[in-house]
Amino acid sequence: MTLMQMMWDSDAGQVLLEDGCYCSRRRSGDKTTISEILSVKKGAGVKMLKHLFDEGAKVLVARCPSNYASNRWYLRRGFTLIETSFTRSSKIPLNTWRLTRQELQETPS
Ligand SMILES: CC(C)(COP(=O)(O)OP(=O)(O)OC[C@H]1O[C@@H](n2cnc3c(N)ncnc32)[C@H](O)[C@@H]1OP(=O)(O)O)[C@@H](O)C(=O)NCCC(=O)NCCS
Numbered sequence: 001m002t003l004m005q006m007m008w009d010s011d012a013g014q015v016l017l018e019d020g021c022y023c024s025r026r027r028s029g030d031k032t033t034i035s036e037i038l039s040v041k042k043g044a045g046v047k048m049l050k051h052l053f054d055e056g057a058k059v060l061v062a063r064c065p066s067n068y069a070s071n072r073w074y075l076r077r078g079f080t081l082i083e084t085s086f087t088r089s090s091k092i093p094l095n096t097w098r099l100t101r102q103e104l105q106e107t108p109s
Pocket of ligand 1: 068069
């Protein structure tokens with residue numbers, strides 16, 4: 001682990017992979033909830049998902065506004081859409097996605 005990763009991989013729940021992906025996540029038991037994920041290099045997103053499983057998650061949960069193009073990425077990586085709901089603060093419905101390690105689609109299409 002590099003110094004940069006140690007600085008980011010803090011209790012605040014932020015992970016920065018040198019492969020080019022940042023994520024903010026909350027761990028609770030064997031469930032990890034992704035609050036934000038941002039990749040600047042194709043291939044880094046799936047590496048982050050693998051990293052989150054490697055650090056102990058059995059299931060990943062992510063919420064994404066239903067009008068974001070990245071919903072297709074969740075689908076592409078094997079996530080299951082488990083709920084679409086409205087929040088008080090937004091008129092855009094929020095999708096809730098769920099993934100186990102066995103469901104992760106790692107290979108290129
Ligand atoms: C979503 C995101 C993290 C994916 O990162 P990545 O490193 O490209 O992901 P991967 O390498 O694991 O996956 C690449 C595959 O997903 C697809 N994909 C990635 N982003 C996509 C998007 N926004 N819309 C549709 N498909 C997308 C690619 O076409 C590619 O498919 P292929 O393997 O069949 O060629 C990245 O696009 C991103 O940072 N988006 C902006 C921030 C964002 O929307 N975050 C999610 C908020 S809910």
